[in-house]
Amino acid sequence: MARNPLRIAVLGAGSWGTALAVQAARNGLDTVLWGRDPDAIAAMQSTHRNARYLPDLPLPDNLRFSADLAHTVGQVDLILIVVPSHAFTGIAREIAPLRRPEVGVAWASKGFEPGSGRFLHEVAQEAFGDGVPLAIATGPSFAREVAMGLPTAITVHSDDAAFALDVARALHGPTFRVYTGNDMLGAELGGAMKNVLAVATGVADGMALGLNARAGLITRGLNEMLRLNAALGGRAETLMGLAGLGDLVLTATGDLSRNRRLGLALGRGKSVGEAVREIGQVVESVQTVDEVMRLARRHNVELPISAGVQRVLHGEITPEQGLHELMAREQKPEFPDEA
Numbered sequence: 001m002a003r004n005p006l007r008i009a010v011l012g013a014g015s016w017g018t019a020l021a022v023q024a025a026r027n028g029l030d031t032v033l034w035g036r037d038p039d040a041i042a043a044m045q046s047t048h049r050n051a052r053y054l055p056d057l058p059l060p061d062n063l064r065f066s067a068d069l070a071h072t073v074g075q076v077d078l079i080l081i082v083v084p085s086h087a088f089t090g091i092a093r094e095i096a097p098l099r100r101p102e103v104g105v106a107w108a109s110k111g112f113e114p115g116s117g118r119f120l121h122e123v124a125q126e127a128f129g130d131g132v133p134l135a136i137a138t139g140p141s142f143a144r145e146v147a148m149g150l151p152t153a154i155t156v157h158s159d160d161a162a163f164a165l166d167v168a169r170a171l172h173g174p175t176f177r178v179y180t181g182n183d184m185l186g187a188e189l190g191g192a193m194k195n196v197l198a199v200a201t202g203v204a205d206g207m208a209l210g211l212n213a214r215a216g217l218i219t220r221g222l223n224e225m226l227r228l229n230a231a232l233g234g235r236a237e238t239l240m241g242l243a244g245l246g247d248l249v250l251t252a253t254g255d256l257s258r259n260r261r262l263g264l265a266l267g268r269g270k271s272v273g274e275a276v277r278e279i280g281q282v283v284e285s286v287q288t289v290d291e292v293m294r295l296a297r298r299h300n301v302e303l304p305i306s307a308g309v310q311r312v313l314h315g316e317i318t319p320e321q322g323l324h325e326l327m328a329r330e331q332k333p334e335f336p337d338e339a
Contacts, residue, residue: 006030007029007030007032008024008079009034009075009076010032010034011069011073011080011083011091013034014053017035017082017083018143019146023176025059027171031062035065035067036067036069057144073098074100078166079104080170081105082108083109085111085114086111086287088109092124093127096127096128104160104163105128106156108136110138111191111288111291112287133158133160135158135160136156137154137167137171138156139242139246140152140153140246140250144256146176149175150175153177153178154171154242155178155242157181158184164181164182165180181238181241181243183235185234186244187243190247193228194225195284195288196288196310197217197218197251198260199263199285199289199312201252202264202266203263203323205263205264217252218248225244227303228296228303259284261279262275262279262283262285267319285313286313304326304329305326
């Protein structure tokens with residue numbers, strides 16, 4: 001496996017993939033951004049802008065573009081997948097026979113495999129087989145701010161400490177701090193579940209319920225993340241760091257978050273369909289909430305906020321009814337084990 005990789009392929013030319021490709025190119029890496037739409041890639045090559053996702057931000061001159069997946073994957077030392085979670089299984093299986101044996105695979109996708117509820121590291125292990133270094137890059141990071149070069153901190157988790165360091169070094173820069181860890185399950189749970197909880201805080205803000213309500217939902221939402229994480233075998237400290245608390249606070253409070261904007265729209269009386277159409281991009285929580293609740297039922301973990309979000313997104317209750325159900329729950333200790 002190559003150490004200190006010089007050639008990196010970023011697969012997925014949406015806002016986040018483009019931002020991470022920009023960051024790698026800024027670091028002097030030979031970086032190629034792959035996208036499935038040849039016309040969009042040709043336009044990026046010509047204008048050095050991503051007209052759909054980051055139209056007003058110029059892309060680095062040394063960033064290259066490609067719509068040829070086989071050629072792209074076969075020529076690099078590191079692969080970074082940045083596609084929506086529902087597309088992750090497909091792209092992983094597609095590139096598995098194309099990558100060189102020594103090349104590790106990282107991803108910055110957040111969510112679960114739809115239908116099965118599998119974590120993405122489980123999907124990757126099945127697609128690439130034993131012995132292939134794998135890593136997840138996650139944390140509080142809006143694509144636009146990363147592309148602008150504003151200060152950001154994320155974390156890379158892998159069972160292979162050397163590979164985690166490779167990925168971290170590829171992305172780490174003067175305004176982009178990258179930490180490392182080895183709790184892939186906890187890191188992935190935090191990155192996925194925060195999207196669900198951001199909908200809840202968005203709904204509360206859309207209904208103008210105040211800052212107290214927002215703080216309460218974030219704090220109790222973090223508690224739900226910790227309970228499910230413990231049942232699955234993740235480590236609490238992972239969720240108290242960038243992959244959990246950090247990402248939750250950003251996504252729940254920042255209006256660049258698509259999931260928060262979905263909640264805001266619902267709180268103001270719009271339907272799920274109307275809100276998603278207005279946002280115009282994939283809103284991960286719409287699918288992720290079902291997988292979160294599937295895991296919760298399987299492990300007998302109570303998640304009242306997440307359950308309420310699921311019922312609202314499925315049209316079973318209104319946001320007002322969801323709020324009433326949360327507030328009507330019986331009084332209990334904040335930490336039951338200490339009661």
